[in-house]
Amino acid sequence: MRGGLVASARLLPRPLVRWFLQRRAQQDINENMLGGKKVKIIFVLGGPGSGKGTQCSNIVEHFDFIHLSAGELLRAEINSGSENGTMIDTIITEGKIVPSEITIKLLQEAIIKGGNDKYIIDGFPRNEENRVVFESVTLVTYFQLLEISISPEFVLFFDCSEEEMERRLLGRNQGRSDDNIETIRKRLKVFVESSLPVIEYYESKGMVKKIDATKPAPEVFEDIIFLLK
Ligand SMILES: Nc1ncnc2c1ncn2[C@@H]1O[C@H](COP(=O)(O)OP(=O)(O)OP(=O)(O)O)[C@@H](O)[C@H]1O
Numbered sequence: 084m085r086g087g088l089v090a091s092a093r094l095l096p097r098p099l100v101r102w103f104l105q106r107r108a109q110q111d112i113n114e115n116m117l118g119g120k121k122v123k124i125i126f127v128l129g130g131p132g133s134g135k136g137t138q139c140s141n142i143v144e145h146f147d148f149i150h151l152s153a154g155e156l157l158r159a160e161i162n163s164g165s166e167n168g169t170m171i172d173t174i175i176t177e178g179k180i181v182p183s184e185i186t187i188k189l190l191q192e193a194i195i196k197g198g199n200d201k202y203i204i205d206g207f208p209r210n211e212e213n214r215v216v217f218e219s220v221t222l223v224t225y226f227q228l229l230e231i232s233i234s235p236e237f238v239l240f241f242d243c244s245e246e247e248m249e250r251r252l253l254g255r256n257q258g259r260s261d262d263n264i265e266t267i268r269k270r271l272k273v274f275v276e277s278s279l280p281v282i283e284y285y286e287s288k289g290m291v292k293k294i295d296a297t298k299p300a301p302e303v304f305e306d307i308i309f310l311l312k
Pocket residue numbers: 129130131132133134135136137138154206251252254255256296297298299300301303
């Protein structure tokens with residue numbers, strides 16, 4: 084059926100096909116849609132070790148979201164042997180923030196590849212520049228003809244004390260190059276200086292749902308269920 088439609092579309096004049104797709108794109112842009120579907124994005128933000136990854140795994144088991152972890156995408160980029168790999172590796176080990184264009188490109192590719200209409204993006208945006216660039220760029224889709232800009236529905240903020248985050252990271256034991264006391268201290272500083280302003284920005288827009296992330300994981304998840312329902 085789909086093959087038939089594509090074959091018929093090939094018989095139509097190209098300007099007409101282009102006009103149709105662009106009109107559909109404009110409707111999508113106006114309504115924050117991707118491929119005719121409303122795209123729902125939730126940012127999950129919080130300090131290093133606040134439990135974002137743990138709870139995102141719980142969320143995707145119970146709700147129809149695709150989980151995208153910016154940190155995981157960057158680690159996959161390192162492991163893929165990409166030309167940016169060494170630079171990303173150094174930045175992560177120093178607890179700094181990778182340039183926006185690299186992280187956003189990986190997120191865009193993952194969103195288009197995911198083909199879903201609901202995403203939870205964990206650990207991004209990490210600073211104001213990340214946020215501004217992400218909200219101003221567009222997703223190129225529909226055979227590269229359409230451009231769609233996307234913005235989050237709301238932000239889940241995992242509020243956790245520094246002592247608890249440090250304790251958790253030192254016990255994580257997953258072989259991450261940044262789970263050592265020097266990098267952890269740098270990451271906590273970067274979180275306060277660069278990432279908290281992003282949360283404050285969304286707070287000023289009434290878009291933040293705060294979670295007490297110091298509680299045991301099952302209790303944190305109960306609170307999340309309440310907020311997502
Ligand atoms: N509520 C909790 N109570 C105790 N330990 C937890 C809790 N949530 C997660 N943990 C543990 O803390 C560690 C860090 O959790 P997780 O990896 O989910 O944090 P994160 O916010 O994704 O951190 P990062 O920003 O470094 O990726 C893991 O070992 C996890 O099992």
